[in-house]
Amino acid sequence: MGLFNSRKTVFVDSDVLIIGGGFGGCGAAYESRYWGRDLKVVIVEKANIERSGAVAQGLYAINCYMGMQWGENQPEDHVRYARNDLMGLVREDLGYDIARHVDSSVHMFEEWGLPIMKDEETGRYKREGKWQIMIHGESYKPIVAEAARKAATKVYNRVMVTHLLMDVTRPNRVAGAVGFSVRDGNFYVFRSKTVIVTAGGASHIFKPHSVGEGMGRTWYAPWSSASAYALPIQVGAKMTQMENRIVLTRFKDGYGPVGAYFLHLKTYTENAYGDNYEATWYQSIKDMVGDYVEHQPVPTCLRNHAFLQEVKAGRGPIRMVTKEAFKDPEKETVGWENFLGMTIGQAVVWASQNIDPKETNPELVMSEPYVMGSHATCSGAWASGPEDYAPADYQWGYNRMMTVEGLFGAGDTIGGTAHKFSSGSFTEGRIAGKAAVKFIKDLGNDQPEVSETEVENLKTTVYQPMENYAIGRNEITAGTVSPSYLLPIQGLQRLEKIMDEYVGGIGSNYLTNEPMLTRGLELLSMLKEDLPHLGAEDLHQLMRAWELQHRVLASECVTQHTMFREETRWPGYYYRADHPKLDDTDWHCFTLSRYDPESGDWAMEKAPVHHIID
Numbered sequence: 001m002g003l004f005n006s007r008k009t010v011f012v013d014s015d016v017l018i019i020g021g022g023f024g025g026c027g028a029a030y031e032s033r034y035w036g037r038d039l040k041v042v043i044v045e046k047a048n049i050e051r052s053g054a055v056a057q058g059l060y061a062i063n064c065y066m067g068m069q070w071g072e073n074q075p076e077d078h079v080r081y082a083r084n085d086l087m088g089l090v091r092e093d094l095g096y097d098i099a100r101h102v103d104s105s106v107h108m109f110e111e112w113g114l115p116i117m118k119d120e121e122t123g124r125y126k127r128e129g130k131w132q133i134m135i136h137g138e139s140y141k142p143i144v145a146e147a148a149r150k151a152a153t154k155v156y157n158r159v160m161v162t163h164l165l166m167d168v169t170r171p172n173r174v175a176g177a178v179g180f181s182v183r184d185g186n187f188y189v190f191r192s193k194t195v196i197v198t199a200g201g202a203s204h205i206f207k208p209h210s211v212g213e214g215m216g217r218t219w220y221a222p223w224s225s226a227s228a229y230a231l232p233i234q235v236g237a238k239m240t241q242m243e244n245r246i247v248l249t250r251f252k253d254g255y256g257p258v259g260a261y262f263l264h265l266k267t268y269t270e271n272a273y274g275d276n277y278e279a280t281w282y283q284s285i286k287d288m289v290g291d292y293v294e295h296q297p298v299p300t301c302l303r304n305h306a307f308l309q310e311v312k313a314g315r316g317p318i319r320m321v322t323k324e325a326f327k328d329p330e331k332e333t334v335g336w337e338n339f340l341g342m343t344i345g346q347a348v349v350w351a352s353q354n355i356d357p358k359e360t361n362p363e364l365v366m367s368e369p370y371v372m373g374s375h376a377t378c379s380g381a382w383a384s385g386p387e388d389y390a391p392a393d394y395q396w397g398y399n400r401m402m403t404v405e406g407l408f409g410a411g412d413t414i415g416g417t418a419h420k421f422s423s424g425s426f427t428e429g430r431i432a433g434k435a436a437v438k439f440i441k442d443l444g445n446d447q448p449e450v451s452e453t454e455v456e457n458l459k460t461t462v463y464q465p466m467e468n469y470a471i472g473r474n475e476i477t478a479g480t481v482s483p484s485y486l487l488p489i490q491g492l493q494r495l496e497k498i499m500d501e502y503v504g505g506i507g508s509n510y511l512t513n514e515p516m517l518t519r520g521l522e523l524l525s526m527l528k529e530d531l532p533h534l535g536a537e538d539l540h541q542l543m544r545a546w547e548l549q550h551r552v553l554a555s556e557c558v559t560q561h562t563m564f565r566e567e568t569r570w571p572g573y574y575y576r577a578d579h580p581k582l583d584d585t586d587w588h589c590f591t592l593s594r595y596d597p598e599s600g601d602w603a604m605e606k607a608p609v610h611h612i613i614d
């Protein structure tokens with residue numbers, strides 16, 4: 001107890017506060033410094049930016065590179081690609097904005113020391129696919145983090161942000177954030193003119209395939225805990241496309257990526273009897289989505305649909321045919337290096353299960369759903385678009401500013417812009433950083449003010465789980481069961497079960513309907529009633545407690561959106577069994593939500609999808 005009695009409050013003032021030092025955050029720091037030489041740029045990160053975020057382990061490919069210097073692709077091509085993959089619904093203004101700048105980000109990565117593979121004959125970057133270039137990327141994150149570290153005035157590692165702060169006089173103006181150090185327990189109050197949220201996506205809101213001691217093995221990073229969504233939601237920022245969760249085909253148990261296998265090694269899938277099954281499901285898909293089935297490349301969700309139906313028909317497991325490709329020593333090397341550069345766990349799983357891909361075609365699996373904004377999916381905050389390109393109703397001020405004044409975002413945080421990946425997230429961070437600096441310069445001396453009472457109240461709230469534990473720990477009835485508190489892991493498992501069973505997880509075959517969603521919302525509200533009784537025995541558990549709080553709020557948002565969209569837009573990601581078809585007449589639109597922090601109510605609306613590119 002002595003340690004926590006001496007808990008200090010540390011005040012930090014900045015012009016630009018960046019929450020999360022992953023790819024979006026590093027881009028935001030770099031560009032804020034470029035445009036704001038004399039500004040105070042602060043990064044706050046719950047881990048250590050050296051190895052934090054979804055790219056922590058490294059990557060083997062940069063998935064978003066146009067290659068404009070060689071005339072390979074143009075930004076318009078990328079918008080068409082993302083729009084097609086998302087069944088028509090993307091923010092074309094935001095996507096175009098990233099695509100036109102992304103190559104310059106990749107060129108900087110190379111300048112900073114990232115080894116990018118080259119085609120020996122042409123001298124161009126070696127392509128894995130139309131948009132992907134191959135890298136030796138084990139150190140991708142440290143290389144990019146070094147540039148951000150040099151750009152930032154200060155980086156606060158090991159500080160988890162729990163809440164945003166608002167201005168005392170203007171209720172829709174952000175003024176900073178609070179959080180705590182997961183190392184020494186100090187309370188941090190960040191007062192800032194602008195805030196850029198770049199806190200990654202959300203894993204572990206749906207029950208994963210691996211439970212118990214294997215639960216850390218998910219596809220998206222287990223530390224992606226939905227802060228990117230909960231922080232803006234808590235202060236009433238509008239969110240978009242939160243129903244558009246993603247489900248991925250991956251190698252079973254290790255979630256090893258399949259992109260390099262399909263694109264570079266030219267491997268393919270077959271059912272348990274050696275048959276190509278995709279064509280079997282053509283008519284079933286056409287019945288659901290009409291002409292979208294003819295689109296090339298076939299949208300990710302529709303390929304998932306064929307996989308799921310084949311397994312349901314009893315002809316699983318689905319396998320990746322690796323035996324042929326692995327006969328070629330060069331391809332075999334690429335196959336293994338692909339894992340060693342970013343998902344070592346998959347190689348270990350194969351070794352432990354006696355799978356040599358030269359001898360055995362490995363099993364694939366359809367993952368549990370994840371919520372994120374940078375992959376083949378586009379959940380996130382509703383943001384203002386670029387001045388020179390966005391339609392009038394997508395613009396209310398500064399590029400990438402949310403519907404809250406002074407609050408910006410990038411990467412997984414921002415909705416409507418699928419397929420940005422690592423390079424696009426970094427680029428979007430740069431765009432947000434530049435706009436935040438412009439916002440500050442336009443402001444002159446206008447400094448938001450933080451309420452001392454609010455800060456004191458939040459300090460009590462943030463540490464409440466430790467107080468609950470300290471008071472209740474002697475009442476343990478059995479094992480870890482206490483009558484007066486619940487542990488973060490218990491709350492997490494309850495959340496995952498609700499989402500899995502009612503909102504379209506693996507346990508319900510990705511199916512849901514209005515009555516299930518209604519019941520899901522009831523159970524979520526009961527879970528929310530219990531959250532003030534979380535108990536945390538140490539600072540690590542305190543972080544888990546706040547991660548859970550963020551996951552629950554984001555899950556509620558996902559459920560509200562899933563209820564609102566009365567169609568099945570992305571079969572293979574989830575199915576509204578009561579509205580089993582795609583409905584372009586009523587639902588060729590974005591879904592928007594706004595949470596009222598005072599009442600706890602959600603307001604839903606539609607926003608038009610503007611097709612800017614032919």
Ligand SMILES: Cc1cc2nc3c(=O)[nH]c(=O)nc-3n(C[C@H](O)[C@H](O)[C@H](O)COP(=O)(O)OP(=O)(O)OC[C@H]3O[C@@H](n4cnc5c(N)ncnc54)[C@H](O)[C@@H]3O)c2cc1C
Binds near residue numbers: 053059199201421
């Ligand atoms: C398994 C996997 C494979 C991928 N493969 C590829 C690939 O091959 N090629 C490619 O280009 N892209 C790939 N990506 C995508 C890429 O990693 C993401 O698009 C990108 O990292 C998103 O950037 P971000 O800044 O939004 O999130 P992140 O990079 O995840 O950064 C978020 C940061 O916020 C921090 N944070 C979270 N909550 C808080 C909080 N409350 N307080 C303080 N800090 C917080 C986190 O610790 C983290 O550092 C892959 C991702 C995964 C998970």
